[in-house]
Amino acid sequence: MTALARSIFKNILLILNILIFNNILSQxxxxxxxxxxxxxxxxxxxxDTVTAKKDTIIPKEELEDVVKxxxxxxxxxxxxxxxxxxxxxxxxxxxxxxxxxxxxxxxxETGKIYARGEQDDKGKIIxxxxxxxxxxxxxxxxxxxxxxxxxxxxxxxxxxxxxxxxVAEKTKxxxxxxxxxxxxxxxxxxxxxxxxxxxxxxxxxAPNIKLIKGxxxxxxxxxxxxxxxxxxxxxxxxxxxxLPFSDKRSAGILIPSFGERQDVGFFLNGLGYYQPxxxxxxxxxxxxxxxxxxxxxxxxxxxxxxYRYSGNFAADYGYTVRGIKGLDDYSRTxxxxxxxxxxxxxxxxxxxxxxxxxxIVSSKFYxxxxxxxxxxxxxxxxxxxxxxxxxxxxFLNLPITISxxxxxxxxxxxxxxxxxxxxxxxxxxxxxxxxxxxGVRTGLLENINVxxxxxxxxxxxxxxxxxxxxxMWQDLKTGAKNNxxxxxxxxxxxxxxxxxxxxxxxxxxxxxxxxxFNPVTNGIDNVYNNGIAAYxxxxxxxxxxxxxxxxxxxxxxxxxxxxxxxxxxxxxxTYSPDFGARxxxxxxxxxxxxxxxxxxxxxxGGIYGAPSTGLTQSLGFNIANNIEMKVKSxxxxxxxxxxxxxxxxxxxxxxNFAAEKYKWSVFSVNAQSSFFDSKLNVNSSLTIEPxxxxxxxxxxxxxxxxxxxxxxxxxxxxxxxYPMSDAIFGKKEExxxxxxKKGEIRNENYYFDDDNYAHYxxxxxxxxxxxxxxxxxLSRLGTKVATVGLDGSIKLTPYWNINGSTNYDIVNKxxxxxxxxxxxxxxSFTITFNWVPFGQYxxxxxxxxxxxxxLKDAVKYKERSFTQxxxxx
Numbered sequence: 001m002t003a004l005a006r007s008i009f010k011n012i013l014l015i016l017n018i019l020i021f022n023n024i025l026s027q028x029x030x031x032x033x034x035x036x037x038x039x040x041x042x043x044x045x046x047x048d049t050v051t052a053k054k055d056t057i058i059p060k061e062e063l064e065d066v067v068k069x070x071x072x073x074x075x076x077x078x079x080x081x082x083x084x085x086x087x088x089x090x091x092x093x094x095x096x097x098x099x100x101x102x103x104x105x106x107x108x109e110t111g112k113i114y115a116r117g118e119q120d121d122k123g124k125i126i127x128x129x130x131x132x133x134x135x136x137x138x139x140x141x142x143x144x145x146x147x148x149x150x151x152x153x154x155x156x157x158x159x160x161x162x163x164x165x166x167v168a169e170k171t172k173x174x175x176x177x178x179x180x181x182x183x184x185x186x187x188x189x190x191x192x193x194x195x196x197x198x199x200x201x202x203x204x205x206a207p208n209i210k211l212i213k214g215x216x217x218x219x220x221x222x223x224x225x226x227x228x229x230x231x232x233x234x235x236x237x238x239x240x241x242x243l244p245f246s247d248k249r250s251a252g253i254l255i256p257s258f259g260e261r262q263d264v265g266f267f268l269n270g271l272g273y274y275q276p277x278x279x280x281x282x283x284x285x286x287x288x289x290x291x292x293x294x295x296x297x298x299x300x301x302x303x304x305x306x307y308r309y310s311g312n313f314a315a316d317y318g319y320t321v322r323g324i325k326g327l328d329d330y331s332r333t334x335x336x337x338x339x340x341x342x343x344x345x346x347x348x349x350x351x352x353x354x355x356x357x358x359x360i361v362s363s364k365f366y367x368x369x370x371x372x373x374x375x376x377x378x379x380x381x382x383x384x385x386x387x388x389x390x391x392x393x394x395f396l397n398l399p400i401t402i403s404x405x406x407x408x409x410x411x412x413x414x415x416x417x418x419x420x421x422x423x424x425x426x427x428x429x430x431x432x433x434x435x436x437x438x439g440v441r442t443g444l445l446e447n448i449n450v451x452x453x454x455x456x457x458x459x460x461x462x463x464x465x466x467x468x469x470x471x472m473w474q475d476l477k478t479g480a481k482n483n484x485x486x487x488x489x490x491x492x493x494x495x496x497x498x499x500x501x502x503x504x505x506x507x508x509x510x511x512x513x514x515x516x517f518n519p520v521t522n523g524i525d526n527v528y529n530n531g532i533a534a535y536x537x538x539x540x541x542x543x544x545x546x547x548x549x550x551x552x553x554x555x556x557x558x559x560x561x562x563x564x565x566x567x568x569x570x571x572x573x574t575y576s577p578d579f580g581a582r583x584x585x586x587x588x589x590x591x592x593x594x595x596x597x598x599x600x601x602x603x604x605g606g607i608y609g610a611p612s613t614g615l616t617q618s619l620g621f622n623i624a625n626n627i628e629m630k631v632k633s634x635x636x637x638x639x640x641x642x643x644x645x646x647x648x649x650x651x652x653x654x655x656n657f658a659a660e661k662y663k664w665s666v667f668s669v670n671a672q673s674s675f676f677d678s679k680l681n682v683n684s685s686l687t688i689e690p691x692x693x694x695x696x697x698x699x700x701x702x703x704x705x706x707x708x709x710x711x712x713x714x715x716x717x718x719x720x721x722y723p724m725s726d727a728i729f730g731k732k733e734e735x736x737x738x739x740x741k742k743g744e745i746r747n748e749n750y751y752f753d754d755d756n757y758a759h760y761x762x763x764x765x766x767x768x769x770x771x772x773x774x775x776x777x778l779s780r781l782g783t784k785v786a787t788v789g790l791d792g793s794i795k796l797t798p799y800w801n802i803n804g805s806t807n808y809d810i811v812n813k814x815x816x817x818x819x820x821x822x823x824x825x826x827x828s829f830t831i832t833f834n835w836v837p838f839g840q841y842x843x844x845x846x847x848x849x850x851x852x853x854x855l856k857d858a859v860k861y862k863e864r865s866f867t868q869x870x871x872x873x
Contacts, residue, residue, distance in 0.1 A: 101129035111148035188852035217246030580613030766792035
């Protein structure tokens with residue numbers, strides 16, 4: 001390298017060193033940079049020169065969005081004050097918040113917005129300021145809002161939450177989720193919420209309230225809180241309260257009703273607690289307490305899965321104490337009840353269904369229960385109780401249906417219980433043996449259809465103390481049955497329907513009966529022997545049916561236009577062999593106390609009964625009649641009206657050619673009709689004995705002879721029902737056309753005349769039921785039952801309802817079960833009173849319920865037959 005080259009290289013290195021060193025010295029590190037500040041390149045423009053200053057720190061904007069304002073009068077202060085005032089119909093919009101007020105002042109330095117409602121000449125607020133944020137509406141006399149901190153203070157604020165409203169003397173907003181309020185009230189009075197009234201009919205007052213808002217729910221937490229009704233303080237004071245505002249279910253206390261029952265004393269009925277469990281379950285526990293020592297506990301679990309199934313488990317357990325301990329009339333009875341209801345949605349599974357209705361009670365439950373609901377809904381009159389569980393399985397590609405069931409029937413009069421556990425049937429869908437491949441079935445052959453199936457049953461009758469014990473299992477009867485039936489029909493001579501049918505039953509049982517006379521006890525011993533036995537029965541029948549029409553027309557001057565009679569006669573012949581013949585082997589003999597040979601069936605008392613005895617060659621007849629009449633009517637658009645004389649009038653009987661005596665059967669007549677525009681329903685039936693019945697001297701029991709033709713009435717039944725209402729007297733008077741002035745607060749349903757007298761048309765309903773039954777049989781005098789029942793309600797005013805029901809026994813001249821109920825609509829409350837004035841269960845019941853759903857969640861109400869809020873009386 002030459003000297004010149006070395007010299008140039010050294011100079012270049014020197015220049016590079018200087019440039020690098022100067023660049024390092026020129027670097028400055030910013031100190032105390034606010035992390036929230038923005039670091040941007042600032043650009044200043046001056047004529048055509050552009051100068052960029054890198055890394056300059058710019059403070060963050062205090063306003064995150066544009067502030068929009070408007071008003072009738074707007075005044076802005078100087079730049080030094082940094083304030084803006086808006087007067088008359090002022091409005092400010094910032095992000096999702098909007099404030100409408102009579103006066104608004106904005107302090108841009110502090111970030112505070114002051115808003116005030118419209119004032120009168122004396123400075124009283126006559127129109128509040130309104131703020132809207134997040135879809136919620138708030139009303140204030142005055143409010144101070146800081147858009148920097150998002151906090152606010154409001155005076156005389158009115159906040160609507162769910163179905164209620166909160167009015168507080170002072171409200172402080174900490175953030176969008178937490179509000180603190182002083183001297184606040186909460187009410188669900190609809191009149192007060194809609195500003196129809198300046199005062200609520202009730203409210204709850206608390207010195208301090210905290211409102212916590214969530215994404216999907218909110219809740220109100222208070223300190224000591226007191227209930228006021230019509231501005232009058234009540235003794236109902238609670239140390240704290242939590243009111244949930246949510247569409248979801250919430251836990252809460254169940255408020256009881258109170259009253260007095262003659263036999264068990266004063267009571268609190270239905271005190272308890274409600275607890276939701278997940279999305280598909282909830283639990284309710286109720287309790288009843290009586291001053292004479294009775295108590296009852298009632299847990300209830302409800303479940304629901306939409307479009308699948310629903311149901312509930314319920315139980316009653318308690319003791320009923322009557323009388324005074326130590327005296328003869330003292331008693332203490334244990335009662336229990338277990339109930340289960342399950343219902344499957346019809347859309348859940350078309351090939352599998354499961355339903356249950358289980359209700360098992362102690363034999364003396366309804367006579368001794370302290371749960372007054374069973375008195376008010378009439379369950380105490382029950383003499384039987386039935387439970388059943390059903391399962392059905394169908395198949396897409398198989399023509400069969402499998403069903404299984406279990407049943408439990410209690411008879412409180414006899415104390416016996418019938419149990420079927422389980423019953424199962426396999427049914428084959430109906431099919432036609434000679435169905436044509438195409439076209440419509442015609443003739444007897446192509447219409448032959450077959451129905452068949454198989455059944456398995458287990459049955460036992462036992463007492464309550466033997467349930468599921470060894471004796472019950474020993475008495476259990478088991479059997480199986482197969483049924484096959486064939487039928488066909490065709491049309492003869494265009495007007496007659498001819499039918500043929502045959503039926504066969506094949507039965508298997510696990511027990512047979514052996515009867516013998518016991519000389520020691522002088523009675524008959526029934527011994528059931530274990531072992532499989534079988535029998536078969538069959539029968540055939542043929543029937544012929546047609547329809548006859550007849551009509552009588554009347555002249556133009558007659559009010560009756562025509563009478564039409566439709567008669568449907570049918571005749572049938574039935575054949576069945578005598579299965580009591582010894583050749584079948586189903587019947588045996590034993591000698592009774594007088595040494596007489598008496599036949600009996602070894603299948604007697606079996607699960608499917610015993611085969612019938614006696615040859616049957618019976619001719620039966622049935623004549624059905626329908627009689628209607630057309631009359632002239634000015635009210636009908638067609639000019640005529642149809643009147644039913646007999647909707648159905650049936651006469652039936654039979655004659656058995658093979659019977660040794662009493663060939664004619666008893667004749668039956670059944671009639672049904674309705675009158676007065678189908679409002680009065682009439683059902684009647686009577687039984688006629690064709691043979692003479694004679695009575696010996698001094699005997700009240702007759703003997704049936706073979707002397708035919710002495711027809712006598714053996715039974716008669718008549719039932720009448722007529723529902724009446726205020727509409728029965730014609731069209732109601734239209735008060736709106738007669739009176740122009742209508743009431744306001746709580747008088748909206750009244751119309752006022754010129755003298756300010758209120759007018760209201762009461763509404764009422766009354767259902768009248770009458771029943772008469774006469775049964776004679778072989779008795780000389782027979783027995784009679786005649787009762788009249790009334791069930792109705794009357795609405796005396798728009799807010800008063802009275803309802804009741806009673807029954808009068810005409811034969812014994814006594815009043816039976818009678819109940820009265822009163823209901824008063826108190827705007828936000830419903831007050832109900834129920835009373836059973838006499839009889840074994842004399843009781844009255846009083847209950848107050850709040851209408852608002854939000855308080856039904858916070859303070860739950862048990863569902864009662866006659867004390868349910870908003871119930872119809």
